[in-house]
Amino acid sequence: MTAVVDRSVVAEVEHHDLAMCMGMREDTQALNALGVHEVGNLLGIKLPTKGMARCPLPGHDDSTPSFEVRNQGRHWRCYGCDKSGGAIDLVMAFQGMSFLEAKTWLAAKIGMASSRWSSAPSRRKQQHRISTTPPKSIDTTETPPDHTLYGELIARSPLLKSGADYLLGRSLSPEILARFAIGQMPTISVIKELVLRFGFERVEACGLLTKRSTPDSYWPIFPQDALLFPYFEASKIVYIQARTIITHEKGSRWRNLNNRRRRLYNADVLTDPSIRRVAICEGAIDVLSATQLGCEAFGLVGISARLSDTEIMSLRGKQVDILLDWDSPGEERASTLRKELIRFGVAATRKSAPRDGSKDVNDFLQQGNTKI
Numbered sequence: 092m093t094a095v096v097d098r099s100v101v102a103e104v105e106h107h108d109l110a111m112c113m114g115m116r117e118d119t120q121a122l123n124a125l126g127v128h129e130v131g132n133l134l135g136i137k138l139p140t141k142g143m144a145r146c147p148l149p150g151h152d153d154s155t156p157s158f159e160v161r162n163q164g165r166h167w168r169c170y171g172c173d174k175s176g177g178a179i180d181l182v183m184a185f186q187g188m189s190f191l192e193a194k195t196w197l198a199a200k201i202g203m204a205s206s207r208w209s210s211a212p213s214r215r216k217q218q219h220r221i222s223t224t225p226p227k228s229i230d231t232t233e234t235p236p237d238h239t240l241y242g243e244l245i246a247r248s249p250l251l252k253s254g255a256d257y258l259l260g261r262s263l264s265p266e267i268l269a270r271f272a273i274g275q276m277p278t279i280s281v282i283k284e285l286v287l288r289f290g291f292e293r294v295e296a297c298g299l300l301t302k303r304s305t306p307d308s309y310w311p312i313f314p315q316d317a318l319l320f321p322y323f324e325a326s327k328i329v330y331i332q333a334r335t336i337i338t339h340e341k342g343s344r345w346r347n348l349n350n351r352r353r354r355l356y357n358a359d360v361l362t363d364p365s366i367r368r369v370a371i372c373e374g375a376i377d378v379l380s381a382t383q384l385g386c387e388a389f390g391l392v393g394i395s396a397r398l399s400d401t402e403i404m405s406l407r408g409k410q411v412d413i414l415l416d417w418d419s420p421g422e423e424r425a426s427t428l429r430k431e432l433i434r435f436g437v438a439a440t441r442k443s444a445p446r447d448g449s450k451d452v453n454d455f456l457q458q459g460n461t462k463i
């Protein structure tokens with residue numbers, strides 16, 4: 092993760108941005124180039140390598156084998172329910188998804204930049220339907236995350252002594268801080284350097300400037316000395332959240348980007364097939380704490396944050412522990428979250444409150460525990 096600051100990765104990121112301009116048709120082609128067997132593995136179904144097998148599609152109770160994979164594993168067909176197609180069609184048929192939903196799901200599974208579909212109409216509609224607290228004034232036509240610019244900010248903002256002292260004081264280890272590439276705003280002039288290098292519009296589009304900023308007079312959204320938590324997706328930075336460490340400052344300690352869609356913290360654990368157990372935490376510091384306690388985790392930003400259908404589906408087949416705060420909002424949210432997950436066949440365990448009286452995962456770590 093920390094490698095994102097080195098130059099070869101920045102070059103790769105720029106190449107990636109170029110690829111993003113190529114458009115949706117190329118995405119469809121790239122996804123359909125996946126083998127049907129590989130997609131079957133992602134869906135958790137075993138498909139025949141030769142001959143016929145029973146149809147795995149829901150709704151087809153296949154007593155005689157009528158499903159086959161053809162065309163060097165690029166095409167499938169069921170003679171019973173008369174369905175056929177390629178990789179994306181298989182996801183649509185098995186998951187009951189629309190074309191766009193299937194593409195988004197598949198792209199996330201293989202680590203392709205799914206962000207480019209984040210404003211797809213189906214997903215947007217869904218967020219409005221299920222969200223209890225829709226984010227205020229989030230631009231629904233948001234540009235894709237600027238990995239290069241976010242990477243530059245993190246590269247120029249190493250963790251300082253004050254930030255390291257604060258986090259070590261909360262029992263987090265230097266290894267964990269390095270793994271999550273935690274940074275710290277050196278001075279606000281770092282934003283001026285970014286404006287000079289990338290231009291005002293690009294820095295503004297990244298959400299790094301306050302609402303009233305103009306090219307002649309702009310102000311960074313994150314204060315000096317604030318800790319910076321980069322959000323990675325497919326190992327690229329898609330979002331940054333800041334936390335002030337100065338106690339006398341007014342308002343929320345957590346600062347979010349201006350006019351950018353909020354995301355899950357450490358979302359890559361959702362799509363990593365090698366991770367069998369994953370915890371859902373409240374916020375970044377608890378994610379770091381859970382990871383240090385031996386459990387890979389991702390974080391909801393704000394307790395009312397929702398998981399998309401795609402995100403929930405990627406939890407299928409994993410052991411899921413709910414490690415939200417052990418207080419009444421945390422318990423309440425844990426209960427609604429379990430119901431949301433179960434709709435998709437994901438059974439999650441709510442960890443009961445530790446006997447030592449810890450109110451959250453970081454408390455639990457600070458009590459001297461080494462495992463959760």
Ligand SMILES: [Zn+2]
Pocket residue numbers: 146147148151153158169170171172173174
């Ligand atoms: Zn069938």
